[in-house]
Amino acid sequence: MAQDQYRAEPASDYILRSLDDVTLVYHRRSGQTHIVVSPVPEILAALTGDISSTAEIVARLSHDYDLGDPHDALAAVQTHLDEMVALGLAHVA
Amino acid sequence: MKHQVMLRIGPASFRVGSAWPQPIVDLARLYAAYPQPEDGIADFTVRLEPTRPWRRFIRPSVFIGGDHMLADAAPMALAHGLLAAEMGMNMQMALGWRRHLLLHASCVEKDGRALVMTGESGSGKSTLAAQLGERGWRLMGDEFALLDPTTGQIFAFPRLVSLKNQAIAVMQGEAPAERFGPLMRDTPKGDIRHLVPNRSAVTRMDEGTIPALLLFPRFGFAPEVREVGQGEAFMRLTQASTNYVTLGERGFTALTRFVTDIPARAIDFSSGDEAIAMIDRLWETLA
Amino acid sequence: MSGALLVAVLRNPASASRLTPGDWNGLIAASRAERLIGTLAVRLAGVSVPASVEPILADARDEAAREARQALWEADRAAAALAGTGIPVILLKGTAYAAAGLRAGEGRFIGDLDILVPRDRLDDVEAAILAAGWEWVKPDPYDDEYYRRWMHELPPMIHKERDRMIDIHHTILPLTARQTPDAAAMMADAVPLDGGLYVLSPEDRVCHAAAHLFADGDLAGGLRNLWDIHCLLTECRSMPALTARAAQHGLTKAVARATRLADALYREDRSGLTAFDHLFVARLLARDGWGRETRKLLRFAFFVRSHWLRMPPIMLARHLWTKWRKGHRPA
Numbered sequence: 001m002a003q004d005q006y007r008a009e010p011a012s013d014y015i016l017r018s019l020d021d022v023t024l025v026y027h028r029r030s031g032q033t034h035i036v037v038s039p040v041p042e043i044l045a046a047l048t049g050d051i052s053s054t055a056e057i058v059a060r061l062s063h064d065y066d067l068g069d070p071h072d073a074l075a076a077v078q079t080h081l082d083e084m085v086a087l088g089l090a091h092v093a
Numbered sequence: 094m095k096h097q098v099m100l101r102i103g104p105a106s107f108r109v110g111s112a113w114p115q116p117i118v119d120l121a122r123l124y125a126a127y128p129q130p131e132d133g134i135a136d137f138t139v140r141l142e143p144t145r146p147w148r149r150f151i152r153p154s155v156f157i158g159g160d161h162m163l164a165d166a167a168p169m170a171l172a173h174g175l176l177a178a179e180m181g182m183n184m185q186m187a188l189g190w191r192r193h194l195l196l197h198a199s200c201v202e203k204d205g206r207a208l209v210m211t212g213e214s215g216s217g218k219s220t221l222a223a224q225l226g227e228r229g230w231r232l233m234g235d236e237f238a239l240l241d242p243t244t245g246q247i248f249a250f251p252r253l254v255s256l257k258n259q260a261i262a263v264m265q266g267e268a269p270a271e272r273f274g275p276l277m278r279d280t281p282k283g284d285i286r287h288l289v290p291n292r293s294a295v296t297r298m299d300e301g302t303i304p305a306l307l308l309f310p311r312f313g314f315a316p317e318v319r320e321v322g323q324g325e326a327f328m329r330l331t332q333a334s335t336n337y338v339t340l341g342e343r344g345f346t347a348l349t350r351f352v353t354d355i356p357a358r359a360i361d362f363s364s365g366d367e368a369i370a371m372i373d374r375l376w377e378t379l380a
Numbered sequence: 381m382s383g384a385l386l387v388a389v390l391r392n393p394a395s396a397s398r399l400t401p402g403d404w405n406g407l408i409a410a411s412r413a414e415r416l417i418g419t420l421a422v423r424l425a426g427v428s429v430p431a432s433v434e435p436i437l438a439d440a441r442d443e444a445a446r447e448a449r450q451a452l453w454e455a456d457r458a459a460a461a462l463a464g465t466g467i468p469v470i471l472l473k474g475t476a477y478a479a480a481g482l483r484a485g486e487g488r489f490i491g492d493l494d495i496l497v498p499r500d501r502l503d504d505v506e507a508a509i510l511a512a513g514w515e516w517v518k519p520d521p522y523d524d525e526y527y528r529r530w531m532h533e534l535p536p537m538i539h540k541e542r543d544r545m546i547d548i549h550h551t552i553l554p555l556t557a558r559q560t561p562d563a564a565a566m567m568a569d570a571v572p573l574d575g576g577l578y579v580l581s582p583e584d585r586v587c588h589a590a591a592h593l594f595a596d597g598d599l600a601g602g603l604r605n606l607w608d609i610h611c612l613l614t615e616c617r618s619m620p621a622l623t624a625r626a627a628q629h630g631l632t633k634a635v636a637r638a639t640r641l642a643d644a645l646y647r648e649d650r651s652g653l654t655a656f657d658h659l660f661v662a663r664l665l666a667r668d669g670w671g672r673e674t675r676k677l678l679r680f681a682f683f684v685r686s687h688w689l690r691m692p693p694i695m696l697a698r699h700l701w702t703k704w705r706k707g708h709r710p711a
Contacts, residue, residue, distance in 0.1 A: 015342070017349045019323035026345040030453045031338065031446065033345055035328060088456070094670050108405055110670055133401035134432045138409045140670055160412045160671065191439050341446055
């Protein structure tokens with residue numbers, strides 16, 4: 001799992017809208033609407049561009065955010081990535 | 094089908110056929126002031142038919158059929174035929190309309206702006222809308238509000254107001270007798286009586302309106318007003334919409350714009366007058 | 381009769397310019413009842429229609445497009461679920477037509493996802509699909525045992541979150557049917573698409589559709605199935621190729637009848653129809669201007685016949701008796 005490389009769904013394939021307390025993601029290919037909170041929008045943003053590993057995504061996020069214990073952060077981001085892959089918002093490259 | 098009538102409610106038109114005359118007679122009388130579909134072609138077909146051929150005459154039992162139907166829907170007594178016809182038209186809208194985002198909400202208009210009230214059955218949204226409709230507001234609908242994805246305006250679906258149980262007596266005190274349909278006792282939802290929207294509601298039914306306030310009413314509680322966040326409003330409205338998923342991206346952009354543009358409040362109340370006073374205050378400050 | 385009107389307009393869309401309002405009401409009701417309004421709307425694109433009809437047809441086209449998007453997403457998720465098993469995902473029916481951009485897919489309302497996998501890999505497939513969030517629809521021991529012993533597919537599954545069904549086939553007809561198509565050959569000759577998905581070859585698609593036209597329900601949905609077949613026939617490489625393949629699957633009669641009926645309805649060529657075919661046509665067109673099915677006795681006869689085609693008479697009696705006891709009744 002930690003060796004997996006990930007890439008985001010192309011940005012043209014989903015729409016993000018911030019509401020006051022949550023973020024909405026409309027995913028065009030599935031027609032599904034997801035209601036998400038941090039850190040999912042941040043992970044999506046950190047993923048865009050090239051292919052990255054979980055560790056690289058965590059490193060990118062820790063530039064701007066305090067992620068707490070690095071071991072926990074890696075596990076948490078991994079869980080989110082797995083969910084996003086199941087939903088089609090990210091893909092194993 | 095032996096008996097039939099055509100009518101238009103807001104942007105949607107219906108062809109209702111029936112094996113029995115009475116439901117059609119009732120519809121024709123109550124919807125007399127409503128327009129017909131222009132070129133004689135209806136958006137939807139509703140059929141009131143016997144569940145088995147002999148049930149046309151013996152213990153008549155009405156199955157609600159049409160373009161869109163629920164195969165396991167419970168049949169209804171002929172005495173409730175008018176209700177069956179209304180439910181049939183509702184079903185076509187709920188399952189088949191896609192020109193607007195359908196919100197399960199009541200809606201009234203004043204001074205060119207719309208008040209949208211959404212909630213479960215029993216929340217009081219329909220009775221409140223009916224009452225406001227008799228107090229200077231234009232009734233746009235008691236059950237569905239139509240949100241135009243392109244312009245963000247709300248359009249009216251002013252069907253017959255469906256009054257249940259205690260609400261019947263309340264409205265009989267507020268509207269003239271000739272605007273009421275037959276009293277139907279012991280329907281699956283209790284006693285029901287229909288109220289025809291007033292003249293202004295019918296003649297102005299094609300006027301779209303910008304929405305200005307969203308309320309989540311709750312009848313039967315001590316009076317209180319609470320702010321509702323955009324996220325909560327969005328989620329509750331998707332649950333209250335029968336065609337949000339069907340509309341896809343258009344539905345998403347329409348609904349996100351709706352909740353970000355319009356203030357939302359939850360109001361608890363224990364009487365219609367209490368609610369109306371709260372609404373007047375909120376309308377003044379927020380709309 | 382609106383069934384006949386629907387078929388005539390599908391055949392010749394320009395003829396719609398002569399329709400009266402009464403005709404239109406009947407046509408729209410019949411096409412909705414036959415689940416053909418999307419197809420009708422695609423056929424009528426560009427034909428001049430009354431002002432109030434245009435939005436009705438536009439809605440139907442939009443709805444079909446949305447269903448196709450949703451169906452292709454389901455296919456994508458099934459492929460993702462099975463990616464680790466190395467089993468190719470062969471799409472069947474509506475989803476296949478949409479994925480391959482076939483004429484049969486244009487405007488078509490698509491229901492569940494149907495896929496074809498090798499029988500000897502069923503356990504792996506079942507495990508992978510369950511692991512990816514699908515679950516059994518109705519755990520009834522009689523139905524389940526019946527399915528696993530006799531049917532051409534696993535009992536139906538539905539996805540927990542997306543609420544969409546998947547039907548996993550291992551051959552195209554129930555094992556109790558009298559014909560035994562060559563499922564292995566179908567899989568061997570499947571055509572690859574982008575995204576790791578496959579569809580059947582053009583001839584096998586016709587064979588599959590023809591087998592189900594008569595083996596499934598009592599010809600309910602037959603007008604739509606025959607429209608599919610009419611479109612699919614145009615993509616076969618040649619009639620000899622089709623008849624050879626049909627023979628290989630033991631489906632010569634089914635394909636021949638399907639072709640005769642499709643030609644009768646959608647190419648207005650009734651020259652080949654047998655006496656029994658005429659009964660089929662009557663059954664298929666039995667739809668009135670209010671969208672109701674007419675000719676009820678004919679329908680019940682077909683209901684019993686279709687079950688007889690699926691299983692030998694003794695089994696049929698036992699099966700119908702058990703279902704009858706449980707309260708299932710044809711309408």
